[in-house]
Amino acid sequence: MKKLNYISLLLLLMLSSMVSAQDCSLRLRVRVLESGSNMPVPQAAIWVNELEKGFITDDNGQVSINNLCAGSYTLEIHSMGFKEVNKVFALKTSISETITLQMEELQLQDVEVYGHRERIMSTTTLQTLRQEDLDRTKGGTLASALQGIAGVNMLQTGATISKPVIHGMHSNRVLILNNGIRQEGQQWGFEHAPEIDPFVAQEMTVVKGAEAVRFGPDAIGGVVIVEPPKLPTTGNISGEINAVGATNGRMGVVSGMLNGGIKKLPGWGWRVQGTAKRSGNIKTPDYYLNNTGVNELNFSTAFGYTDQNKGLEIYYSHFDTELGIFEGSHIGSLRDFNERIENGRPFVEGSFSYDIGAPRQQVYHDLIKAKAHLHLANGGKLNFLYGLQRNQRQEYDIRRGDNSNIPSLDMVLTTQTMDLFWEKNTDAGYSTQVGINGLLQVNNNIPGTAVTPLIPNYDNVGAGAYAIQRLIKTKYELEIGARYDFRNLDALGFNREGELYGGTHQFNNFTGTVGAIWYPNNKLSLRTNLGTAWRAPTVNELYSDGLHHGIGAIERGSDDLESEQSIKWINTLNYQTDNWSVELSGYANYIGSYIYLEPSGEVEQFFLRGAFPVFEYKQTDALFFGIDLLSRYRISKALEWELKASLIRARDISTDSFLPWIPTDRIENGFKVNLPTMGKLSKNFLKIENVLVAEQIRYEPESDFAAPPSAYYLINMHAGTSINFGKNELGINLSLTNATDVLYKDYMNRFRYYAHEIGRNLTLRATYRF
Secondary structure, eight states, X not given: OHHHHHHHHHHHHHHHHHSOOOOOOEXXXXXXXETTTOOBOTTOEEEETTTTEEEEOOTTSEEEEEEEOSEEEEEEEEOTTBOOEEEEEEESSOEEEEEEEOBOOOOGGGSOXXXXXXXXXXXXXXXXXXXXXXXXXXXXXXXXXXXXXXXXXXXXXXXXXXXXXXXXXXXXXXEEEETTEEOOSSTTSTTOOOOOOGGGOSEEEEEOSOOHHHHOTTTTSEEEEEEOOOOOOSSOOEEEEEEEEETTTTEEEEEEEEEEEOTTSTTEEEEEEEEEEEEOOEEOSSOEETTOOEEEEEEEEEEEEEOSSEEEEEEEEEEEEEEEOOGGGSBSSHHHHHHHHHHOSOSSOOOOOOOOOSSEEEEEEEEEEEEEEEEOTTSEEEEEEEEEEEEEEEEEOOOSTTGGGSOSEEEEEEEEEEEEEXXXXXXXXXXXXXXXXXXXXXXXXXXXXXXXXXXXXXXXXXEEEEEEEEEEOSSEEEEEEEEEEEEEEEEEEEOTTSOEEEEEEEEEEEEEEEEEXXXXXXXXXXXEEEEEEEEOOOHHHHHOEEEETTTTEEEEOOTTOOOEEEEEEEEEEEEEOSSEEEEEEEEEEEEEEEEEEEEEEEEEEETTTEEEEEEEEEEEEEEEEEXXXXXXXXXXXSEEEEEEEEEEEEEETTTTEEOSXXXXXXXXXXXXXXXXXXXXXXXXXXXXXXXXXXXXXXXOGGGSSSOOOOOEEEXXXXXXXXXEETTEEEEEEEEEESTTOOOOOOTTBTTTTTOOOOOOEEEEEEEEXX
16 A cells, blocks of 8 residues: 555656746735725635736635746726726845725626625634535535545445534534525425435535524534535626536436526626536445435525615526435344344345435425515614525335335424624724524424324424624724524424324523634634634434434434533644645533433334434533645745645543544545646646545443454545636546545544445546636
8 A cells, every 4th residue: 555655646746846836935924804894704705917817715704826937017906886096016035015995986887796605704613615625526415525624534334425524523513604694494404415406515624613693503523614606697697517527326417597687687697507416326435325316306596685875686496306214224033133243244145236225314494585685874784594494304214014205204304594694894903793594494294104203293493692703903803792682492202102292392591702813913813712602402312212314223312401601712724935835723522411322232123113222312511623724835936735634533521432423533644746837727626535444442441332443544536637628617626535445434424323424436427617
């Protein structure tokens, strides 16, 4: 294995040496601020005349222009609502400059109007995957795309289902904002993946701090923000077409997006988008996993109006997926269960098929969003968001006779959310945001399953109010905020004995945040944030008592669970020079009354259905702490080295023991060769990376059915290019994952007891933008 790495590195170095050019290593870092208030200006466009290339500022108003030669550079800075600024810099050494923009009066008929995007203003740590990053992950799940960020892992249920894990937190401890709306589905289960089409996103942002003040309850681990493109408001039509094919599972995906405006109605814009996906049985290096196919059909549309003082947007999306559940997870008897774990793999090697049978999931998710904003005369801005979601989850079990087409679990969750907030920036650098939120949920079990529902019917009502104050200066930023939330849960159902059960639970909590950012020089920035968060127990944690068909396991809740209370402190150092950038984050998260699902070590036998492992919800006080590292070093103009690492530790401090389902240490190390432009071929690159995932040695042996799997080591390869057709562009990306076809298991996969992970997979992605 080491010999293969040395050969790969030698190959990259040889390719690098072939690309000879002047070694220009200077860097110009620009920060764009509003004049007077010193507020950052995100998404400002910076055009560099000498490079004939444009750049976009990030959410902190910053952009770094690297690999510059000594000389003079003319920058044109544009942003909607501000006067254009031209700056000339005579570059002899790397420098950092601040540019301020003046507000200007604009007439609608004289300008192109663009949709307003809410700024992610926070002193906590956040990282964003932009268009170029997402292009290299298309065709995968939301969780697999987010795994490109250090500190983000995946929790899997077999080969078809995954959800993001941030600093050891997942499910209801990670809040997902889908186009500004809280994603509210049946996300409480390990195997309940987010019902979001990744193709709709132009960028994804992970906020790693405890952000309950800004975003509400459940943001204990962090927040995932999925943002589609802004609606255009001119008459031009643009869009993109994506095609993805993969060898493992013989997956095929087609997705398209079309955007446009109305020429005779300036300010109006529209967008339509759709995705179709089909995949068959996944193959490990040695055998196929039967019944692991996926069928997916999604679409969305948006329509809106924006001018300099107001805006309105209506958005609708439909997500429809059918997921096969590995048939080897459903076991006939206690003896079979023990033999399957001892064997560690299926007794039947399987074969390829696109057919999906029981056990399987069918999930539908509809989202309607209405958004409006209004700029007030006093300089403030009023924002309103309303979301209506309907989530239907059907899980089909293996049944005797012809009953496998009748769902064993059939639930419909309807959620309404409302957000109203006011914000204002002052000339002194103060930024104020005050808001209220409301939530109304109704969950109903659909009759006709012939099975006692896993959870009862319930109503969930919530409300919250918050205030955040920021002070933004050139060298530092300060933030403080507070929030109060109230939740009322009313549940009622019949258990397996035919007895009525349920009850009313009320939860309320205050949360707060305080943080700062310091920019001591043009190379270094330091962030610190201390935030509290909370989460009320979900209905499944309180009342589950039966077979969860999607995972082939028995779950038992406890109706005396209390709310989780979290205090998270995260600190981040960001250092950047001409050739080297590093971001190092350290965090500690204390969670009082932490709720977790623990394997009981028991197996329950059903006469007709088979044998299933038993998991129980428990509560304790827990401490999570860890480190995330992202480092990039430019060895030469053509060769770059990247290192990503994450380390997490978690303890049950009440019993001084380890907690289950905690991600293991992970290191990703890669070299990338940037090849020169060849005719119409630009953005050419080759990359090889290796992934090392350690064995989880911090666990309680008596609390699991089998010991955690061994460490594993993977090699992945990537290549890409872009072909220009005038103003249009065709991007092609080729990825080879698990190139050496390693047979391995991952601790964060709930089916690791019975099966291995996916084997070698070659994926071809093509994106045509016009």
